[in-house]
Amino acid sequence: MPKKVDHDERRRLIADALMRVAAEQGLEAVSLRHVAAAAGVSAGMVQHYFRTKDEMMSFALSAVSERSEARVQAAVGALGADPPPRQLLRTMIAALLPLDEATRADGRVALAFLAYTAVRPAASAELHPTTAEFVHFIASQLPSGEPHQAAGLLALMEGLGVYLLGGQYEAEQALDALDAQLDLLFGPVPGGRAGTSGWEVRTGFASGGAPLVEVGEESEGVERA
Template identity: 70%
Template structure:
């Protein structure tokens, strides 16, 4: 009798291998062959679960997004039943920033995925929607609900993320810059 395989689990295993290849060698190194080798499966098996590289990339991006959302939800939930808006906002931003080695590896992959999506016009509506949701969430936590200030805070977070990934800022320097901006807003 053939072994029963969980399709979602196998697709996630392949997506994890894709992310390891992307983190170690860059997104340009991602191919069905390289991902299969990293996952320890045949290229034919990868093609069984993903017809194209774009399909595999889209699934992997969804896995990254879902994991980030779970990490954010857990961090915000750890604040307790009635946290202050400033604490919610800071926790959200700190959780998204690539602080620490593991988070930096995820951040490099997320940055590569963002660059991948940015040159695909079909991705633009989804990117706009994700950005609008983040700005709306952050504006709802600011004392005056200012969406422009929230957009600026999002830009600060993205810039700090780039500096962390590039090694220009240490974790402490990035957190100090973030805290200084939050102090201005609150």
Template identity: 55%
Template sequence: MPKKVDHQAQRALIADALMRVAATRGLEAVSLRHVATEAGVSTGMVQHYFRTKDQMMIFALDMVSAGVQARLAAEAGDQDAVPTPRALVRGLLLQMLPLDEQRATEGKVALAFLSYAAVRPHVAAELRENTAQMRAFFADQIRATSPAERGVDPELAATALLALVDGLGVHVLGGHYSPDAALAALDQYLDSVLPAEAAGPRPRADRTITPPAPRTVGP
């Protein structure tokens, strides 16, 4: 009887190896051969699942996104109450900062991907779509707290929030700021656009958050 192969597990194994190579040696070291060696499989197996480096990179970043989503879901499962807009936004942003080893590894890969996508229009298009979705999600949460009364433009605030978390993540990865300093800066800005005491409808408990992994500089 033929052995049943878990193709998703095989693809995940290869993508995991790609992330380790990219995080430790940079994208210039990523090739089908190097990834195959890291994964302990043949180059032929890698080529069976990923015909190009682009395909391999995009799948790895999909895994980062899935990991972030799984961590968010696990945290939500531990809470009895439906989170407020601020809690939703802050929880997602914390997954995007390199506050532990796993998120730092994911962040290095995502940061390298930004440069990789810059000269590949077809890859960059997906990146722009993910960024737009993230910005819209943040703007919706900010808008839910009646920001007009406080002079806050939801779209501009969401744009600034993305830029802030990107910059903080890069500097934490580079050792310029400590994780605690980054969190303090993030919370100070959140206080100005999503104060803890702000009134506003709580989101549905089944609201799905799908973060764009390519923008993640932490996960």
């Protein structure tokens, strides 16, 4: 073989550029040439490593999931062995929340992919049934062991992420809501951060903030179409 290049490294480099484009301008702006320009390579090279655009999208999709998984594992690993369940869950969930600008960018990409795959189920067939396992794990950490409560906690995390991305919740409000939920599930903790002080619903989104309304109806129905 002639040249020696790490095939997978190149693909990751391209996928990084894709995520950068998607985070800034949305998935609609993701095109071969656009991604190539963002990666600082030629459009032909992108085509060389991904024979089709769908292939590129699928790779980027799995890259997103891999990175988040790594993020959770890093956060949990910093916790030491056998942490108390409440702290473990809080750490894992906080690691999955888009709390700072860097993780918000990733969250936007993930959100875009969420809508993307909602219409193209085949694009994510390779991904594992992580959600079900996660619910199961959460339930095992709960005092009640209730799967319903575990599913609710996971959904709460998801919703917090959506609202954080939409700008309706600030990071602190989201964490307060999370802690309040953990209070409900584990029982209140004296030294916790679960106090009610200082919470105020944010108003006045006129200053270029993200939309509120469609978040409120993110999952609403419109009848037929």
